[in-house]
Amino acid sequence: MARKVVITGLGVTTPIGGDVPTMWKNALKGVSGAHTLEDDWVAKYELPVHFAARASTPALEVLSRVEAKRMDPSTQFGVVAAREAWADANITEIDHDRLAVAFATGIGGVWTLLDAWDTLREKGPRRVLPMTVPMLMPNGVAAAVSLDLGARAGAHTPVSACASGTEAVHMGLDLIRSGKADVVVCGGAEAAIHPMPIAAFASMQALSRRNDDPEHASRPYDRDRDGFVMGEGAGALVLEAEEHALARGARIYAELAGTSVTADAYHITAPDPEGLGATRALKAAMFDGRIQAEDVVHVNAHATSTPVGDKPEYTALKAALGSHVDNVAVSATKSQMGHLLGASGAVEAVLTVLAVHERKAPVTINLENQDPEIPLDVVTSERALPAGDIVALSNSFGFGGHNAVIAVRSV
Amino acid sequence: MASNEEILAGLAEIVNEETGLAPEAVEMDKSFTEDLDIDSISMMTIVVNAEEKFGVRIPDEEVKNLKTVGDAVNFISNAQA
Structure with a gap:
């Protein structure tokens, strides 16, 4: 009989709420997080899509300026969500060697990568910041979460495009069932509302072009749907072996059954x-x-x-x-x-x-x-x-x- | 040409921007690693920002000799001379 795995902590930062209570309230009400982008680069690069769903709470309102400086925006979102999930799980004692991270991203540090390329071309190699590599690497978010929580049973980064976040949860279940960890902080983070990915997704005709009405652009199952709307943010869950959760009298949201x-x-x-x-x-x-x-x-x-x-x-x-x-x-x-x-x-x-x-x-x-x-x-x-x-x-x-x-x- | 006091103040600003340390904690006799807890990656960022701010070049092989804030201030001052 496989170990039973339960969910004891939740965290998010999304276009419809910067924390779980706000997102959930809005998700039940039905709101749109999509809005016209005010950035200069929309006109500068003549992007065919003028809107996206930005995180409703900028990461810099949650993280300190100095800690944010060393993180790509995607990692900033991941750390914000992971901290909320961790606090929510209220784990006061943990064997850190039995705590793992499985934190995904689809694209990774695209802002860092392209900013560094601009810097190289405009100012030369000396000005490319020494933190560039750890900030742009796709495992940056898993590494940052591991560092933040002291998770030493491995920090993993499944990357499978838009399935990445779900695959991270799948990996978390495996890590606990196989006995490699007792607790896993899993999730996914993305911050790709940047002109290049918008141009690239638009070029493959994947994005909605409803520029005059962003709030009604994302319309799954509707006859007049014409593409997706770029969003950004992160989600995180604390998975726990059931016996570990029961032993500490944890609040259990649900079972991750399969x-x-x-x-x-x-x-x-x-x-x-x-x-x-x-x-x-x-x-x-x-x-x-x-x-x-x-x-x-x-x-x-x-x-x-x-x-x-x-x-x-x-x-x-x-x-x-x-x-x-x-x-x-x-x-x-x-x-x-x-x-x-x-x-x-x-x-x-x-x-x-x-x-x-x-x-x-x-x-x-x-x-x-x-x-x-x-x-x-x-x-x-x-x-x-x-x-x-x-x-x-x-x-x-x-x-x-x-x-x-x-x-x-x-x- | 900046005075040593001006260089120290400018350096303190750069250190504050990178690490969040209060500018007044950045004093001439403080060691970057021992006292200010600045790691090698932050040190390189500070060096590159100082080069731009003071219009000098601080060669990579020189960086390891800049043990204290005073070492950096003196190097920059001499490089500007």
Whole structure:
């Protein structure tokens, strides 16, 4: 029998709230974190997309100036979320050799990398700061969290594009089940609202161009969806071996019942239209958690609001859940906060844990004309989830054909 | 040409920006590593910022000789002369 793993701490910084209570209140209400960008570089580089969903609380309002100086913006967000999760778990005594970190990013220190390149070209090599390498490396966020909390059982960085955050939670479960750690701080962070990634995502036609109406641009499942909205921020969860949590009388939000990761091996960016990889991931996570389709009451969908992405996820859910898919309350929270790329899975894991714990599903906004080819029961106003033993799933898919699913069970 | 007092004040500002140490803690006889707890990466950042601020060049091989704040002030002062 595998070790049971529970969730005892949550932390976030997102476009709809700089901490868990604020984000959760807004997620149930239904707000948009997307706004027109005021930065000079939007016009300077004639970007085709003029808006994004910025973190509602700048990291510099939480971190000291000196500690922030040594961190890429993505790491700043990660540390903010990890500190909230750690404080929330209220672990007063810990064997630091048994505490691990699994903290993901999709892109990593893109601001640091490109700022250093500008400095090199404009001012020469002498002016490239000595902290450049540790700030731009993708493991920078895991390393910073490990350093901050004294986590010495390894600091890991799964990187699988927009599935990264969910894959970090999957890795956290493995680290505890395999006995390598008793407690894992896992999550994901991203800070890529920079002209280059915006230009690159726009160039592949992945971003919404609804420049005149940013708040209504992210509209998963809507007939008129035209791409995702760039978001930024971080999510973090404290995972704990059940016996470790019980021994200290911890408050337990939910059980992390099962997880899985699969690969499409179909196309570098396009999702498999039949959703076969996603279906296998869903089935594997359910098998891993000994979950029957009928146990599942809620899904936090990947649902990025791209024309091609939303439908295969429905196909996969139908294949994995059968006719029970009609009874599942589906939330597409990227409608509110945009797509946090490598952080999205971690933030959505936090939302999924809260949904199970509070028995409420967060809201999907901007669904005006539901795509008839995606007849899911989409939650558009605050919805109570049933009493009794319940399970919720959270999906994430990433460029490269990465599929990651987690299953959260009530306790 | 800056006086030694001006160089010290400018250096203290750079150290404060990099480490958060109060400028008045940056005194001539203080050791960068022992007293001010400045690691090698911060030291290089301070050196590069000082080069720009004072218009001097501090060669890499010279940095290890700058043990105290006074060493740095004197080096910069001589380099400006």
